[in-house]
Amino acid sequence: MTIAKGDNIPNATVMMATADGPQKAETQDVLGSGKVALFAVPGAFTPTCSAKHLPGFVEKAGEFSAKGVDKIVCMSVNDAFVMDAWGKAQNAGDKVEMLADGNGEFTRALGLAMDGSGFGMGERSQRFSAILENGVVQELNVEAPGAFDVSSADHMLGQL
Numbered sequence: 001m002t003i004a005k006g007d008n009i010p011n012a013t014v015m016m017a018t019a020d021g022p023q024k025a026e027t028q029d030v031l032g033s034g035k036v037a038l039f040a041v042p043g044a045f046t047p048t049c050s051a052k053h054l055p056g057f058v059e060k061a062g063e064f065s066a067k068g069v070d071k072i073v074c075m076s077v078n079d080a081f082v083m084d085a086w087g088k089a090q091n092a093g094d095k096v097e098m099l100a101d102g103n104g105e106f107t108r109a110l111g112l113a114m115d116g117s118g119f120g121m122g123e124r125s126q127r128f129s130a131i132l133e134n135g136v137v138q139e140l141n142v143e144a145p146g147a148f149d150v151s152s153a154d155h156m157l158g159q160l
Helices: 027-031 047-059 061-066 080-089 105-110 153-159
Strands: 013-018 021-026 035-041 071-076 097-100 113-115 123-125 128-133 136-142
Touching: 013 027, 013 080, 013 105, 021 027, 021 080, 035 047, 047 061, 047 071, 047 080, 047 153, 061 153, 071 080, 071 123, 080 097, 105 113, 105 123, 128 153, 136 153
Parallel strands: 035 071, 071 097
Antiparallel strands: 013 021, 013 097, 035 128, 113 123, 128 136
């Protein structure tokens, strides 16, 4: 079952890159308080994700903040080392937190997993975005396969 507007986000163990190396975190701790703009991509360093998706949130981080968003979180079914390297390559800095769902536990709990094995990627996250308030889904935008529209920074800004 896919998570829906009004649902609480499920709790799952994920990884975050820190100065001391990868650290375990719980999604309720990372996403459960304040207003959070969460977006997920099928893979770090992939074409649309690197050319459009993450850069849009990095560029518009100030606009999200001005609209009351406490943090922006990018999630992918990649390991913490990959997410850290991708965040650095994209100059995410402190604008976007990089969340590694390496085992896909959180993605499956959301009901938003997809089979990317046709592209040699295994199980991944669908491309989506969500606005969370104190861990409750206020908006959920799931892309059609191959699309990039409703999960963009611009679309989300229009929802705030």
